[in-house]
Amino acid sequence: MVAEAAERRSRFIAENLRRIFIQIYRMVGNVDDAQDLTQEAFIKALQREDQLKDPDKAAHWLSRIATNTAIDFLRRSSRAEFLEVEALAEPLASPAEESPEELLLRSERRLFLEEGLRVLTERERLALVLRDLEGLPAAEVARRLNCSKATVRSHIANARIKFRQLLERRNR
Amino acid sequence: MSHPQATALALFAGGELPWWMRWRVRWHLGACETCRREVEGYRRAAAWFRETAAELPPGFDWERAAAEMRANIQLGLEAGECVSGPERAVSRIRWRVAAAVASIAVVVLGGWWLHMPHPRAPRFEAPLVASTSEGIQIREPEGSLTLLNSGAVPVMVSASAEGAMTARFIDEETGLVTVNHVSVE
DSSP states (O other): OHHHHHHHHHHHHHHHHHHHHHHHHHHHOOHHHHHHHHHHHHHHHHHTGGGOOOGGGHHHHHHHHHHHHHHHHHHHHOOOOOOOGGGOOSOOOOOTTOOHHHHHHHHHHHHHHHHHHHTSOHHHHHHHIIIIISOOOHHHHHHHHTSOHHHHHHHHHHHHHHHHHHHHHHHO | OOOOOHHHHHHHHHTOSOHHHHHHHHHHHTTOHHHHHHHHHHHHHHHHHHHHHTSOOTTOOHHHHHHHHHHHHHHHHHHHHHHHHHHHHHHHHHHHHHHHHHHHHHHHHHHHHHHSOOOOOOOOOOOEEEEOSSEEEEEETTEEEEEEOTTOSSOEEEEOTTSEEEEEEEOTTTOOEEEEEEEOO
16 A cells, blocks of 8 residues: 555656656746755655645645745745756766757757746746746636736746747847 | 738737737738738747647756756655655545534534523612602612601602702701702712
């Protein structure tokens, strides 16, 4: 019974870890904080797993806990700094099948994304990540950010306009 | 031709516009190539964002970080169970039992209280001044005191609103006009 529960937990972590880490990372914009908050979100979720009635909704439920954990963190710290790529101690990890050109392109694209997210305000970034990356409906994004649907629409629209302008400048 | 605002086009591209505005923008797009291109641009940017944002940060060793996080999550859960796991289960049971006992106690005590005879609070009874055939009488719960008119007839009795009473009569023994005035405070 205990082994079964441990196995279920491990599977749950393995299936969702990467997605939740990326979601939180895009929200807080910092690798170290994202790691800590990911752990915190999983611990919170698994400590309350008996509250979850429908296992099919586990991923959504976890995502919600992750969002709240990240938002709480941002509220507490009132900041969202981006870790400079140069500051990373680890060498670039690359899948073996990628050519040097592909690797360079991918790296450029990621850097450009970091730059794009940096021009957004905190609320715009959160709204954009929850809507366009997580695929949540605008009403749910509003609920999670604790603001009106009209405000969320405004954040989403501003974020898309800024992002698109940046993308166009890059492609010129 | 007036074009929709950029925000309306950005929201139209993602399907967030309310239906009446969506209808208006769609109608406009049918006739405006420029705005159609704008909407396409927003859609392409959103697709690019979805694809790129779902990737890990550049230069990030996922395997190592994932192993670290898995270990820390496990550790956090075990620590949590050590500190509050069994206690939490026990306290939940205790809480339920306490709630049940409290409910029963409320019912029993309420019924007992409703059925028990309630002693009435002692009523304060003020002394009463009255005129009787014998004289002016002061009555109290504990007893009464009468100031006799010495059997004289007639007696003129008057009472005031303050609770005082006066009896005037001629004393049969002395033949003097006698006035008995009793005032209660």
